[in-house]
Amino acid sequence: MAKTIKNIKVLIVEDDKDICEMYAITFMRKGFIVYTAPDGRQAIKKFQNKIPDIVLLDIMMPNVDGYQVLKEIRKNVNKYTPVIMLTNLDANDFTREAQYDDIDEYLIKSHNSPSEIVEKTIEVLKLNKLIVDSVDK
Template identity: 40%
Template sequence: MLNKQEIKILLVEDDNFLREICTKKLTKQGFIVYEAIDGEQALKKLEKVRPDIILLDIILPIIDGFEVLKQIRSHKDKKIQKTPIIILSNLGQKNDVDKAFTLGANNYLIKAHFTTDDILDKIKKELSL
């Protein structure tokens, strides 16, 4: 079982305030949070940080979340390839959700329907904490 203090989360979110709130909540809970503001930054940080879990937005500058997801799931590094990914997006149509799961997302949360507490629960569930 992983220790909360050692868990690294990569949060990929382009909205400054949402990123700030989410980071604050997760840091207070003892997680180590790394931030990326676009898809390109996310892919760079991914190799450097090697996170235990990724929170990924869909609509992102430069490279969108679907593409990031695709690149992670076909990454040459097996550990990175298998990193659990929770999609955090305000796109919530069936085709968006289906596409994310087809590309290998572990969970999909519509941001406006959940709170940071719910996100925390999903992270714990995904990492069996």
């Protein structure tokens, strides 16, 4: 069920409004369908309602943090949804709470520009065979 970018639903979970908007704009410019969530609780809700193809997940958020969201996402055994951790926490801090095996990519926000984030996301999608190479071009 390969899709083109246009059909891909991205859920961006980010508590910083500015950053969230920034990524949303970037993804939308590329043609993704973008859903955003300002905290973990809403993220879980949106994940259940909208059924995104991929989730970009921050860790440090009010109410429910990224780890819990990841756990919730991974509870669904029927469908595997790729998750990219998009955070400013170092990987060391992450591995204290969660496992690399549960996620598809770990990106540090300040290391990558928004367009780079999109590129990496597309790579993950390709790896999960959610989009076809040729469609990208």
